[in-house]
Amino acid sequence: MLDKTLRMNYLFDFYQSLLTQKQRKYMSLYYLDDFSLGEIAEEFDVSRQAVYDNIKRTEAMLEGYENKLKLLFKFEQRTDLMARLRTLIHQKATPEEVLSLLDTLEKLD
Secondary structure, three states, rough: OOOOHHHHHHHHHHHHHOOOOOHHHHHHHHOOOOHHHHHHHHHHHOOHHHHHHHHHHHHHHHHHOOOHHOHHHHHHHHHHHHHHHHHHOOOOOOOHHHHHHHOOOOOOO
């Protein structure tokens, strides 16, 4: 399992177009630019609690999108299969082994 910050960065990458402009800005500042809640609050002239609530709500939304759409899960599966395929090729695997992995990759979606 990915650590929370990395997971949120991935989820944000996949689903940011489904967020409002304000949600995108808060998440970008918090997770990508490493702003504190206080710094974001000052930037937008709102309370620290308002920023915290918005970020927590947005995190829950991103997790909800992932639960329904599974884009990150599928990305991780494809990445894993591609790494395994590269390993097989470097190890001079049999054509059957490579084709089996390719079949699995094709069936993911």
